Amino acid sequence: MKKLRVAIAGLTACSGCQLSLLNCEDELPRMLELFEFHYFPMASSPALMEGEYDAVLVEGCLSMPHEKELLQELRRRSRYLVALGTCAVCGGVAALRNGEEREQLRQSVYGENQVASETYEPLPLHRVVQVDAAVTGCPPEKEELLRLLAGLARGVLPVAIDYPVCTECRMRENLCLLTERSALCLGPLTLGGCSARCPSLGVPCEGCRGPVPEANLAEALEIYAEKGFDKATVRDRLRRFCPEWKL
Amino acid sequence: MSSYRKIDILTRVEGHGSVELIRDGGRVVDACLHLSESPRLFEALLIGRRFDEIPDIACRICSICSTVHKVSALQAVEQALAVSISRQTGLLRELAVQGGQIESHALHVFCLALPDYLGVNGIQGLAAHELEKLQLGLRIKKLGNLIQETIGGRAIHPFNLIVGGVGEVPGSEKMQHLKDQLAGVRDDVTASIAYVSGLNDILPPLSMHPACAVSGGPPLFGNCLVTSTETIAANSAAAWLDEQVEASTHAKVSRFGGKAPFLVGPLARLTLAMPAAYAHYFTDTSIRSATKARVIELQLAVERAQLLVDLLLNDGLEKEQPVVAIAAQGEGTSVMEAPRGVLLHSYRFDDRGVCRAADIITPTSINQGAIALSLKELIVAMDGAEYEQIRAAAEILVRCYDPCISCAVH
Known part of the structure; x- marks a missing residue:
């Protein structure tokens, strides 16, 4: 069987969604049989995007100019784009003071120095690209992640949850x-x-x-x-x- | 300088960074580390939040280190509000932190670093060529997560650890299960030490940096920093570390008041307090021995966790309500050892218990100076080598420090 080509990328976040995947210790060997995690800088070298992907899973929100380019590039190359975790879906913890003056927040950490002045108020992925599916949670549930991957292996996206x-x-x-x-x-x-x-x-x-x-x-x-x-x-x-x- | 090229993205590390190799003609003459992760501005996010929210938010700094961030923030908050936790809560937290240590070290050694020694690309290559070794590491990693889940309710961002205690005390059945699992993993850890200490070094030996670690409490806990010559109390630690903003990195850099940079982390902890049984593994204490230090620490963490589980089982695991914290003005500073080294959380609260000042100093930000010096030394040691060789070695060198860049920048 041909392995599905999957890219896994992290933007502004804690890497917890990617770690949730690596925390599937029992399932990981089987997962690596079914999928080629081709672009997965946290767990594979080099960080080289090549060709097209069956799916890309993206952790984190957007808060730096190059992240937008990276996300758009991943979108162009992939059949499905999945927002992985609450930061990617809603903005997450990094966005908890959105609406306040970003420069003032930045200065309260870095002072007058211009360090990180190119960064901006965190945005969820859907503000920049079309998102085909979402797995939310901080961190996401392992079972949900496994269901997502099992679905992708069969060519379907997970059914969205609609209850509290x-x-x-x-x-x-x-x-x-x-x-x-x-x-x-x-x-x-x-x-x-x-x-x-x-x-x-x-x-x-x-x-x-x-x-x-x-x-x-x-x-x-x-x-x-x-x-x-x-x-x-x-x-x-x-x-x-x-x-x-x-x- | 005629040209330069970056290692585009550091891989098999947590977070985003790069190494810039500076070339003069054909020769690489210098190397600089850039931690370019986007800052979430955690110290700003925490301002205005009530004391009980601080640990829940602060632990989101990093997933791999979320348990130790949580416990560290809890300790700082409780110190500020003069909350004394029970012996049982203390033991449970300590056990959770050891679980985090086990998970983090197993992840680094077997998923992130091992591919360097075996010449494969990462977990995919390990699964294809060295599945047994990957599974050995995953079994140990899983145990670390089981410990964190049992106590924290979840392997990442452990919600069951709260101000004054725990949400629900895990029952003795769960603790007995941990005891059995810990006993079962001992052989895997022994095998890991034999395997990793037998791997051939892939980097030249480099100078050792002076070491710094937390001291004055149970393993990984304490109330001060120590070096080979100094003891620094927790409330003076931030001043001693002396963090400064530098243009090339989003993580503040510890300047140690102008002294040579210190190393924190597994190798620093071991060189400052080497258990006699392991001394023979460290005839070479340069940073390339850090992977070895991590497997030795896996053993120490499993032993300590076994002891803690026994203490908890002997005590009887009583159901107890968290100690009630009353909002009050105060300041608290916690220093402890995260898997990658010294971690400091410091907060000031107003009389309503609202956070008015926050300072978080993380191991990878502290290690930036040591990494920078090691890189420069590597360039000199490899003078004349092919660019691609130097590039590969530089990335492996940075990986020896197991950088956690989300932590460093936060």
Whole structure:
């Protein structure tokens, strides 16, 4: 069987999405049989783009001029482009102060020096290229990543998840941290698919998978207000991973 | 200088950087390291956030080092707010950090560095030509992740480690499983030491840099930095490291007050406190021995993890609520050892517990001076060699430092 040619690239991020792939220790040898990870600078040399790709998985957001060129080049060469992880899908942690004066933020770290002055406010991939599929999460779930790769091997893209973290949390019969413990749990507004990983250990959802489609923000804000969380607190928490929340 | 060419992207390292080789006619005469990763400006992102958010955000600096960033940030926050954690929480955190050490070292040795010794391109080449060796490394790596998952709830960005304690204390069944798995991996680690210490060196020996490491606590933890001649308290460490902004790199560079650059990381830790049983592996302590240092540290980490698991099992793993932290004005600084060396997190909070100042100093940024000197020395040692040979050796040399560029730039 012909191996699928796949490119894996990282932009502005922590490499956690690429590491999630390398963390599939049991599956990695089989994966390397099915796929040729041709361009994968984190785990293969040299970093040389060549020919066309069946799929490219891109981690991270865009915040430097050359990243845009790299992304467009990958897009041109690939049949499918998959946004891997919350930074690629929504902007992620790096974008949590988007909307504020970038130069001021830069100077607070580097001072008057011009270092990194060419960098700009982090953008998710869809602002620059067409994205064919997304695997969200900070980090993404290993199972979701494996499903994506298994699908690609069969020539299909994963079905997008459309339910919130709460759905899986209820299925696991967890105590509701928001209603029972008055914790600022973002489960109602956050895209599911993680089996409610954090609330299952009693830790409130921090929204790391980004917004669920058609989130009922107004209703959630009412519940948060009842529990004593003002709008600014909820907004700051939601924007930890996704600057595009409007409230 | 008539021409120069960059190694376009450093590969098989975490993050984005390059080495610039400067040529005069046909000769390579100089080499410079550029850590060109885009800064996420973490120190700015943290300002204005409440104390309990700091560790959750700060751990996103890096995936490979996320557990140690999390624990380091927690320690700094708890110090600032005068929170004392339980013995059980301390042991669990220590175990999680050892798990991170195991995962990181196994990843570097078997997935990133080994291809250099075997002349293959990376994991793909290893799978095709040395599958057994790759699987040996992956088994050890998996154990490191299992430890991090058991305690942190997840191998990357461990959410179960929170201010004052843990979300849910892992039960004794899970801990017993770790005990069994740790016992099972001992043979793999022994085999790794035998295998890696038998690999032929691929770089010339280079001068050793003075070493610096954290001291004053359990392995990888402490309250000060030590060198062969000095002890620096945690709250003076940032001043001693003396980070400066330089034009050629997005990572601040430690200047050590004008002294020669120090090395941090596995080789530095071992040379400062060499266990007698391993001294014979290090007749050569130049940076090319760093891969060997990592497999020795794999052994030390597995031994320590076994001890910690036994302590936790003997104590009985009690369910406990995290210590409640009360927002207050304060400052805290944590120094500890990440897999790549000294890591510092320092925060100041106002009376509402909101972060007003943040300073994070990471091992790869500290190591930049040492890497730069090693590169220059390599160019001299290889004078007359073909450009492509020098280029390949320069990349291997940088890889010996196992740079984590997301950490360095953050």
